[in-house]
Amino acid sequence: MNKRIKYSSDRAAARRIWRDERGSAVLESSAVLPLLIISILLLMLMSLLVYERVVLYYSASAAGERVAFRWDNSSRDPISGIAPAGRYDALYWRLGDDDMLDGVFGPFTGKQSDNRLALPLSQTDVSPGESLPVRKMKPSAGRVAVSYNGDMEYQRTPMLRRVVVRLSSSVVMGQIARLSGRSNSRVKASSVIIDPVEFIRNVDLARYYAVKFGSGRTAADKRAKATAILSERKAVTGATEGGTS
Structure with a gap:
C-alpha cells in the first residue's frame, strides 16, 4: 500500500x-x-558575394562598352568618347589591322591575330609592333581596377565583332566563394562593336569578289591571287597611322 x-x-x-x-x-x-x-x-555573407559579383560584372561590362564605343576612332577619350578634332585612324585600317582578310578570305589567310590583353595592365603606353585593335583596347583596359585579374580580347568573325572581358577577384570573397566550390568570383561580359562603315565596306568587298571569282574551275586561282594582292596591301597599310576616314 x-x-x-x-x-x-x-x-x-x-x-x-x-x-x-x-x-x-x-x-x-x-x-x-x-x-x-x-x-x-550566412545571409550577410551571401549578400557580400552577390554584391561583389555585381560590381565585378559592372566593371567588365563598362570596360567592354567603352572599347566598343570608341572602336571607330582610337583617339577617342576612353571615358567621354569624344574624339579630338582632326585625329582619325587610317582610311583602310580595317583592311590592314582589323583582320578583314581573315573574315572575307579566312581559308586563305590563315589564323587570326591574337588580340588579347592581360588584366590588370602593367603599362598603357603603345609598344612597337602592336596591332591597332590592341591599341584601341589599351586605354579602357588600363582603367580596370588593379585588384581584378583577367583578360580583354577582341574577337572577329565575318559578321560579328565583339570585345570580351573576363574578370576574376578573390580579394573580398576568397573564403566565401570556396563554399560554392569556386576559389574566386569570375564573370564574363561581351560588347558587340557596331561599325556601319566597316559593315558596308565588307559587304561591298564580298559582293565584288563573288562576281569576280565566279564558280568555275579557275575560281580558286582567282581567290588565291586576290588574297596575295590584299595581303601585300595589308602589310603596307597595316603600319599606316593617321589620315582621314
Missing part, C-alpha cells in the same frame, strides 16, 4: 515538473538563438 502511494506521488511530482513552464524561455532561446545568428551571418 505504501509503495502504491509513493508511486502515485512520484508520478504527480513528475507531472507537475513536466507542466511547469518556468525557464522555458531560456531553454528555447538557447536552442533557437544560435541558429538565428548563423542564418543572419
Whole structure:
C-alpha cells in the first residue's frame, strides 16, 4: 500500500515538473538563438558575394562598352568618347589591322591575330609592333581596377565583332566563394562593336569578289591571287597611322 502511494506521488511530482513552464524561455532561446545568428551571418555573407559579383560584372561590362564605343576612332577619350578634332585612324585600317582578310578570305589567310590583353595592365603606353585593335583596347583596359585579374580580347568573325572581358577577384570573397566550390568570383561580359562603315565596306568587298571569282574551275586561282594582292596591301597599310576616314 505504501509503495502504491509513493508511486502515485512520484508520478504527480513528475507531472507537475513536466507542466511547469518556468525557464522555458531560456531553454528555447538557447536552442533557437544560435541558429538565428548563423542564418543572419550566412545571409550577410551571401549578400557580400552577390554584391561583389555585381560590381565585378559592372566593371567588365563598362570596360567592354567603352572599347566598343570608341572602336571607330582610337583617339577617342576612353571615358567621354569624344574624339579630338582632326585625329582619325587610317582610311583602310580595317583592311590592314582589323583582320578583314581573315573574315572575307579566312581559308586563305590563315589564323587570326591574337588580340588579347592581360588584366590588370602593367603599362598603357603603345609598344612597337602592336596591332591597332590592341591599341584601341589599351586605354579602357588600363582603367580596370588593379585588384581584378583577367583578360580583354577582341574577337572577329565575318559578321560579328565583339570585345570580351573576363574578370576574376578573390580579394573580398576568397573564403566565401570556396563554399560554392569556386576559389574566386569570375564573370564574363561581351560588347558587340557596331561599325556601319566597316559593315558596308565588307559587304561591298564580298559582293565584288563573288562576281569576280565566279564558280568555275579557275575560281580558286582567282581567290588565291586576290588574297596575295590584299595581303601585300595589308602589310603596307597595316603600319599606316593617321589620315582621314
